[in-house]
Amino acid sequence: MRNRALHIIGWPALAAALIALPYGLSFSQQEVLVFLTINVLLVASYRLLTLTGEWSLGHVVIMGVGAYASALYTKELGIYVPISMILGACTAALVAMLLSFPLFRMKGFYFLIGSFAAGEIIRLLWKRFRDPFGGPKGIKKIDPMPDFDIGIYSFDFFEPISYYYLALVVVGICLWIMWRIERSPVGLTFHAVHWQDKLAEAAGVNVRAYRTLAFVIASGFAGLSGALLAHYIGTVNPNSFDIEMMVFVLTWAIVGGTATFYGPIIGAIVLTILNEVVLREMGFEQMRPLIYGLLLICSVLFLPKGLESVVQKVLARRNGSGAAAAGEEQA
């Protein structure tokens, strides 16, 4: 009962807070907020991939595939932007599907390295082929999202605030879908494949098909986040999807923790706030990789279960007798 009340009050309150949020921020902070919203989708999709136990270093490149694809569809084929975004996501999923054939012959560390190599190959293709990918300088002047009016609010996509609302709705829907997948029998099978792939296979689970499924779905959402990014900044180039960006995503996931759905999201939010508010104010912006590296080491040493474990502890203490409920949440 108490849980239900929490849902009825909690979600609308959160939604209201998120809608009101940009009004308390400066213009540049609003821009950061847009990036953060997109990155939340990226890191949440990364967690979906890690559910089957495989960690990839190619996820950011897959995001780039979505960005490039969506940009090219609008520029070359003149497809309406929202539709080309969805097509971009589908393209990323398709590329992941093709990559899965060589990559899922490997497991663990080998998969990690293989995914990195596959990602670098894609990035080199972007650099090498000026037509259509624009070479090292990438694609410029990507069509922005067309403005529209929904009666109560008129979207003007030169304003970050409008794009933030768009991204918020898209990301919200995506998170809801990923949540549904994780809590379903499909999600349980992902976990099973992670913890004991041999036993899962003995129970009739086609382990490789499920690894591929998680990879493809995660890549689709990553592609969509890339498309959102491309039509916001209006330009994509191979270097915006390099290994440095991948390390940031890994850092968000590890600092936040990957045992819960919200762990990586917390990681992304906290580190972005830290980055923008603390580092930029203090003029340490250039030292971001260094500080991220330090944070990563510190969190592995002192908070090995991530920021999510702190949240879990707080929730467990507040619930007191509701410890069993907390256990269910974890599962």
Added chain:
Amino acid sequence: MTVPFLEISGLTKRFGGLTAVDGLGFKVEHGAIHGLIGPNGAGKTTTFNMISGFYKPTAGQVRLRGEEISGLKMYEVARRGVVRTFQHSTLFAELTVLENALVGTHMSFRPNVFAAIIGWDAEDRRGARGRAEEALDFFGLLGHAHERAGDLPHGHQRALGMAVAMAAHPDVMLLDEPFTGMNPEETNRMMALMFKLRDSGVTILIVEHDMHAVMGLCDRITVMNFGRFLTEGVPQEIRTHPDVIKAYLGGVRHVA
């Protein structure tokens, strides 16, 4: 005689120069508890791994109701009705007991991503849950349904391993040393469960070292030695068979 239920013929596995199993052949009747025994290193587990699809045989066939299942992948063998358990407590330790059993229902209630997102699979989920609870109840684990599988005591973990297999509603269950590390009381309880399982229509093929359990449990026993078929018979015959005694006692110096 019609087509044998489970027939192993000429089954051979070589690892490089070592022949672990050499031309092994035997038949398992429907509804029987069939034991596979032999001294250490006789190739019992390798045989198991070939039947379940974990290894591909170098030569020979495994036939279920006349259909060849050797060389298929493990999940394909499982989908034909042959489900195995593993040595030691191989479980999804991080998941709850109920979730472990739910994974076992995978084949009967194949999950679907789109149905899961929209919420059209409520009936399947209920069915799977019912099946999982039934399997847990069978092994007396329903009271532990929401505990973490890794926290269960050893005997319960072994039972859970079998419950996962049972939730898959197999025709044949391959049990790989189910009595390892059990005290006599747990062994007796497990034996009673296996009789119950057989009476519910499941054919059981069991690899085991515990002679007390094997002799008390099996309808027929196949004995292996050095990867080869040694003899076969009912427990009484095996117990007194001179070749078997020689293999176990005389073979010690080879094995050690």
